[in-house]
Each structure stands twice: as C-alpha cells, then as structure tokens.
Amino acid sequence: MNDIRQLALTCRDAARAVARLPTDAKNAMLRDMADQLLADAPAILEANAADMDAAREKGIGEAMLDRLRLDDARLAGVADALREVAALPDPVGMVTRRDTRPNGIAVERVRTPLGVVAMIYEARPNVTADAAALCLKAGNGVILRGGSEALRSNMAIAASLGKALERAGVPAAAVTIVEDLRRETMVALLQLTDIVDLAIPRGGEGLIRFVAEHARVPVIKHYKGVCHLYVDASADLDLALGLLVDGKVSRPSACNALETLLVHSDVAAQFLPRAAQALRAHGVELRGDEATRGLVADVVPATEADYDAEYLDLVIAVRVVGSLDEAIAHIRRHGSDHTEVIAARDPAAATAFVDALRSAVVMVNASSRFSDGGELGLGAEIGISTTRLHAYGPMGLEALTVERFVVRGEGQTRNLHR
Amino acid sequence: MNDIRQLALTCRDAARAVARLPTDAKNAMLRDMADQLLADAPAILEANAADMDAAREKGIGEAMLDRLRLDDARLAGVADALREVAALPDPVGMVTRRDTRPNGIAVERVRTPLGVVAMIYEARPNVTADAAALCLKAGNGVILRGGSEALRSNMAIAASLGKALERAGVPAAAVTIVEDLRRETMVALLQLTDIVDLAIPRGGEGLIRFVAEHARVPVIKHYKGVCHLYVDASADLDLALGLLVDGKVSRPSACNALETLLVHSDVAAQFLPRAAQALRAHGVELRGDEATRGLVADVVPATEADYDAEYLDLVIAVRVVGSLDEAIAHIRRHGSDHTEVIAARDPAAATAFVDALRSAVVMVNASSRFSDGGELGLGAEIGISTTRLHAYGPMGLEALTVERFVVRGEGQTRNLHR
Numbered sequence: 001m002n003d004i005r006q007l008a009l010t011c012r013d014a015a016r017a018v019a020r021l022p023t024d025a026k027n028a029m030l031r032d033m034a035d036q037l038l039a040d041a042p043a044i045l046e047a048n049a050a051d052m053d054a055a056r057e058k059g060i061g062e063a064m065l066d067r068l069r070l071d072d073a074r075l076a077g078v079a080d081a082l083r084e085v086a087a088l089p090d091p092v093g094m095v096t097r098r099d100t101r102p103n104g105i106a107v108e109r110v111r112t113p114l115g116v117v118a119m120i121y122e123a124r125p126n127v128t129a130d131a132a133a134l135c136l137k138a139g140n141g142v143i144l145r146g147g148s149e150a151l152r153s154n155m156a157i158a159a160s161l162g163k164a165l166e167r168a169g170v171p172a173a174a175v176t177i178v179e180d181l182r183r184e185t186m187v188a189l190l191q192l193t194d195i196v197d198l199a200i201p202r203g204g205e206g207l208i209r210f211v212a213e214h215a216r217v218p219v220i221k222h223y224k225g226v227c228h229l230y231v232d233a234s235a236d237l238d239l240a241l242g243l244l245v246d247g248k249v250s251r252p253s254a255c256n257a258l259e260t261l262l263v264h265s266d267v268a269a270q271f272l273p274r275a276a277q278a279l280r281a282h283g284v285e286l287r288g289d290e291a292t293r294g295l296v297a298d299v300v301p302a303t304e305a306d307y308d309a310e311y312l313d314l315v316i317a318v319r320v321v322g323s324l325d326e327a328i329a330h331i332r333r334h335g336s337d338h339t340e341v342i343a344a345r346d347p348a349a350a351t352a353f354v355d356a357l358r359s360a361v362v363m364v365n366a367s368s369r370f371s372d373g374g375e376l377g378l379g380a381e382i383g384i385s386t387t388r389l390h391a392y393g394p395m396g397l398e399a400l401t402v403e404r405f406v407v408r409g410e411g412q413t414r415n416l417h418r
Numbered sequence: 419m420n421d422i423r424q425l426a427l428t429c430r431d432a433a434r435a436v437a438r439l440p441t442d443a444k445n446a447m448l449r450d451m452a453d454q455l456l457a458d459a460p461a462i463l464e465a466n467a468a469d470m471d472a473a474r475e476k477g478i479g480e481a482m483l484d485r486l487r488l489d490d491a492r493l494a495g496v497a498d499a500l501r502e503v504a505a506l507p508d509p510v511g512m513v514t515r516r517d518t519r520p521n522g523i524a525v526e527r528v529r530t531p532l533g534v535v536a537m538i539y540e541a542r543p544n545v546t547a548d549a550a551a552l553c554l555k556a557g558n559g560v561i562l563r564g565g566s567e568a569l570r571s572n573m574a575i576a577a578s579l580g581k582a583l584e585r586a587g588v589p590a591a592a593v594t595i596v597e598d599l600r601r602e603t604m605v606a607l608l609q610l611t612d613i614v615d616l617a618i619p620r621g622g623e624g625l626i627r628f629v630a631e632h633a634r635v636p637v638i639k640h641y642k643g644v645c646h647l648y649v650d651a652s653a654d655l656d657l658a659l660g661l662l663v664d665g666k667v668s669r670p671s672a673c674n675a676l677e678t679l680l681v682h683s684d685v686a687a688q689f690l691p692r693a694a695q696a697l698r699a700h701g702v703e704l705r706g707d708e709a710t711r712g713l714v715a716d717v718v719p720a721t722e723a724d725y726d727a728e729y730l731d732l733v734i735a736v737r738v739v740g741s742l743d744e745a746i747a748h749i750r751r752h753g754s755d756h757t758e759v760i761a762a763r764d765p766a767a768a769t770a771f772v773d774a775l776r777s778a779v780v781m782v783n784a785s786s787r788f789s790d791g792g793e794l795g796l797g798a799e800i801g802i803s804t805t806r807l808h809a810y811g812p813m814g815l816e817a818l819t820v821e822r823f824v825v826r827g828e829g830q831t832r833n834l835h836r
Contacts, residue, residue: 099795101793101795105784105788107795112776113776115806216631218636218807242829242831243829245831350826355438359822360822363824364824364825364827365826365827366825366826366827367830370523370825376525376825389616389807389820392530392821404810405778405780405811405812407779407780407781407784407789407794409783409784409788411654411657411784412783412785413787
C-alpha cells in the first residue's frame, strides 16, 4: 500500500513539471512520443505478442483477444492519435471570463490542470497512449492501471513514451503504469484523496461499479448507454429510418449505439414494417411490445428487462407509444442519461423532447453515433460521463482541467484600511 | 433508511417541476418566498426561540448560540438574500458554446440543473433559506440536513418557503428538510447515488471529513482555509500592510482570512516591525520563526503546526523567506488550496507566483477577503470548493448546473445510410 502511495507521489511531482510546460513544448513532446512509439514498434509488438500468448493460454475469448492485439497498423493509429492531440488547442491557461468589479479588482477564470488522473481500464493497450496524451496535453500526470492481460504491452508503451517525456525535461513518472494489479492495491490508489484528483474507470459495468464503490477520490464514469430513438408522429420516416439503421448497425458494440426504438402510434403502421425489414437485412433481432408484434411478424416479445438492456449487439427493443409524453416517460424510466434521439419535423415536439430530458446528449434528427468527443468537436475523448457533475457526456481536454480564479488589484481591501 | 430514500425520491420528482419553471416564474417565486418569510416571521422566530432555549439548556457556547439566533433584522437579511438571488442571471438554458460541424450538425452546450443537491450543515438557519434559493434558481431540488440545534427553525423556514413553492405550482418537497438527524440516516442519504447528484457539506472540519468519508454521491467541499500573504521584495509596503490588516482582522473567523504571513528577507526589517505594530493594535498575536523574532520583540516561537493551522482567530503565523521560490515551496507544503496573495510591484514576481501555485484563488495586490462568491462577481455563494473538480473556489449558481449537449441535424448519419 505504501508502494502505491509512493508511486502516486512521484507521479504528482512529475505532473508539476508537465503543468509548467508551455503549449509548444507540450505539442513537440506529444509529436516526439508518436515518433518514439513507431521507433519502438519492435519492442512494443514483441511485448504485445507475449501478452497475446499468455491470454490465449488462459483461454480468453476472441473478442477480448482482438481488443488486446496490436500490429503495425494499429500502432500507426496510436501514433496518429498522439499527433492529433498535439494539434488540439491547449486548454491550460485559457481565460474563460474576465470581469472588473466595481472596486477595480480584475477577476479572471483561468483553466488549470486537475493534477493527477488515475485511469482504470481493461484490455485495450491503445487506451494507454491515448489517455496519457490527453492527460499530458491538459497539464496533468496520469496513473494507468490497466488489465493484467495487457500489462507487458502497457509497460512497453509507457517506456517508449517515457523517453520523449525525459527529452522534454519531464520525469517519466508523469506517465506511471501500476504493475501491482492486486485489487487491494487498486483500492488503495482510489483512496489517495490527497494525491489523486480524479479517477476515470473505463470498461465493463462490473469494473466501473467496483471503482465507484471503493473510490474516495472523485470518479467520473458512465455505467452504460441505453440510447433511445423516438420516432415522432411528425417524423420524416425516411430520415428516421436512416438514423435507426446507422444507430443500431454501424457499430453495435459502442455505447452510443441505439438499444431501444420508440415509435408514435400514428406512424407505427407505416414505419415499423419498413424498419423491421431494414434492420433484419443487417441481421438485427427485434424484441417488441404487443403493438409492435401486431404490425411486424416474428418479433420476440419484449420484457421490462429488454427495455433496460444495453445489448451491445444486433438486438433492439421496440415499443409503440401513444404520445411524446409517453416516450419521455419511457426514457426517464429506462434511460441511462447517455444519448437520446428524436426524429421529428415538428419543432415544438423537438423542443419538448430536448427540454424534458436531461440526458448528457439529446439529438434532434441526428444519429446517436455522433455522441462522441471527436464527432461533437472536442477533438478527442478521454471518456464519457453520465455523472451530472464536472463533465456530462463526452469528455475532452477541457474536462481534464478546472477553472481557478486569478485576481489582480492595486491594494484593494474589503473592510479595513491600515 | 427506506424513509430517507422515499424523501429523496419525492424531492427528485419536485425538482423536475423546478427544472421546468421559466426564469420569470422562478424569480417571482423567490420574491414571493421573501415576502412569505417576513409574513411568517412570528412563527419562525417562535421556533427559533424554542431552538435557542433548548440549546441554552444543553449548555451550548455563546459563539454557536449567536450563529443559531434569528431576529427581525436577520430575517430581513435572509429575505433580502432571496431577492438578490431572484435578481441574478439564470444559468439554466444558457448556451455556452455553439459549433456547426463539417457534416452540418449543430452542437450546443447548454447549462442544465444538476438535479438534487444535499446540503449538510450545522447550526446556522440562514443557510436553509440561502441554499434553498440558490438551488431552486439553478433548477434543482434541495435536501437540507442541518444541525439538531436548528431543526425547529429550519422546519419553520422550509414550511414558509413551501407555501411560495406551491403557489408557483411546485411541490413543497423541492425544499426538503431531513428531520431524522441520526448519523446513519445521513450516511444513507449520502449513499443515494441514483437520486442525489451532489452533496455540499458546510461546517467544521470534522463534519466535512465525516461526509467525505461516508458519501458515495459526489461531494464538493473545502476542509479549511490556510490563506497566505507573501510580501515580495518588490512590494509596496504600505499596500502590503493594508492587505495584511484587512486579511487578518476584518473577519478572523472567515475561511478567507489570512493565517500566515511570509515576508521576503530583503524587506523584512522594514516591514515586520510595522506589521507587528499594526496587527497588535487590533489584538493579533504573532507566532514567528527565528528571523521574525530577531526583528520583532515578544513573538511566540512558531512550530510546524502553526504553519498548518487555520486559527480562525486573532493569531497569525509569520515566516521570513529568502526568495519567492521559498515562499511558493512553503505554500505548497502548508497551503490548503484555498486563497493565496502576493504583494508585489514586480510583474514578473506576480506572474511567477500566479503560475506556480494552483490554489483555487490567487490574488495579486488584493485582499484575501475578496475570495468570496459575492465579491468575485458570482452574485452569491453556495460554498467554496478546494476539490479540483467541477468547481474550484467560490461556487455560485453556475456550479449548481452542468453543461449538456444538444445536437440538431437534418438526418445526418455517421457511417451507414438506409
């Protein structure tokens, strides 16, 4: 336990050096990291091959093996991502507001790094470089606690990044890999309230709940994305069909994929048979309520659990609703505060939907798949928050900073004078 | 435990009605609350008198009795505060950024209420109305868990506010007082992660640590304010003296009062005797290092504990430092991330101080006593955060909201088309 504290303290000291780097130096460092990663490709791929062998021996499934796998193309993608972060605007030092008070003091709100961010994640080694790049660009240190399957890969990546850190005059500990993967060590890390400023868990719901349960440091997280498409009575049905197919089929394993379709009863008879045909052409299974099953053949009856489910698969729950209000009530009961979409031509219906729901992302006539940091203009994404605090929805660089106050005066006092 | 869950659920439902109120209706409701509080003055003062009697019987000290006491003047102050909140700009619905993406989708960041805020506080019944007003204005419900000494006063205030809530069409449960003051009930409240969006503890460090330890909902807090004034070698010493006296003497019990004075050795011989004379004229006790005691007679020797202390009293710790860097190192070791002040004419020294420290508020040539929501232009303050997340420093209405994404398109899809 003392070891993890010492590790975190060393990262915090290094983070101060990151915080002091000017923008140009940070960007040059990130580009240098990209070059270094490619130069170290043989060592990284060798470490990854060892991880893959061990994972296969443990009988780990194909899906996880694929997440774990690195190759030249994927490593090039990781390097590109580092260069993209270098090209993003630097949030640190950004003055978001300026105000001169009646007494003449000038008050500025200035973005400042959080300090030390702990990332808790599972098998994907590309997260190691991505998260490090975002945390560093925002002036932070990062403690990376990944899955045991990826430890060799993660250490090889961090060793490579560390060379570029040191060339920039920053201790390599600014990117710290936790090698001791015991659960109690993770819990100790999550309780270092005087050192760690934020923990971001990414992975399955089990991991995230474990982190939320044991952390004493602030945690930003999302458990799941039960995203809805509501097709209003006023919808352009061709447009709605496009949103439906893109939302469900283009990447079913993503948290911004659609899981539930709600259709207004006025257009259900017109829309649902077409929707079923289009979805089934992509291999999607439909589970529906009675009204849906009256309109479409061979729909599996949906249970209440179906409406709570994040399938992450080619399955969709369907319900016919009598009104916009009924759709809103359904989403309130079953939603996960992630992303909801309305297809509607009627602006009043769209506004009512936007106003009534307080999910992190609410879309009008656009695909749920845009609920992503890159697509929404944040540049890159460190995670998605459904915690209604600090950041809500996709989190970019700004979410890795906080605004402090800088005040300049000419000797103003509040009550007393000398 | 089920009772507190039910209470919180009822508050959450009421909060939805608050969130839907247009700005004008919220402001009218807050002004109506001010009128209602004054109309209910007899009942509120009677309840307060009963609280005062019980507190005296329990042998509670004068300082706490004074915090507990309400009278006509104080109640008028509370009513005024409600009217001031009514006059503040409404953060809810504010569009902070707009961006049209290359594919044509329009992305807005829109301020939205947090939902349900739990305030945990001690004996001051004015907090009940102040916190309720700020939470309501930001579109939230509030659960108020005050101290047992003030329960009758708090209930009378909430009953009065509830009348105005109901006249505005909002269930009175939008302002919910917890009457069951057992610690285990507070713990249960702090673990309602699916209902309570934020807990704000205000009070002594013991209460705040208890909340931080037991909460599973997000907590924003500050433990203490160990605020520093550093008098640089370049300082205007008259100006520095003004900041020192105002910071230490004008309200020693405030968290933004100065607790430590650091003086550059180049000006210590000139400054410290004058400083000691001015402070002692106001009854301040000085505790200093050896160098200070060499320059000023009868200074109590300071221990390391003195430099960590939040005295909240007419006592100040003093140290002579050899350089700006030494001052920064001292503040890093002993500071509480609350408020630090530099008195300096040299802009390079001021900038170095501002850049090196990441306290919530850093001041150049201005009194630490301005570290307050009202003084910094936030209008009013629900608390102060030294948690480097969501809000950092004084928290106003905006800190009771979060930005969500609202996206409008014309059928754009990310990958697939129908």
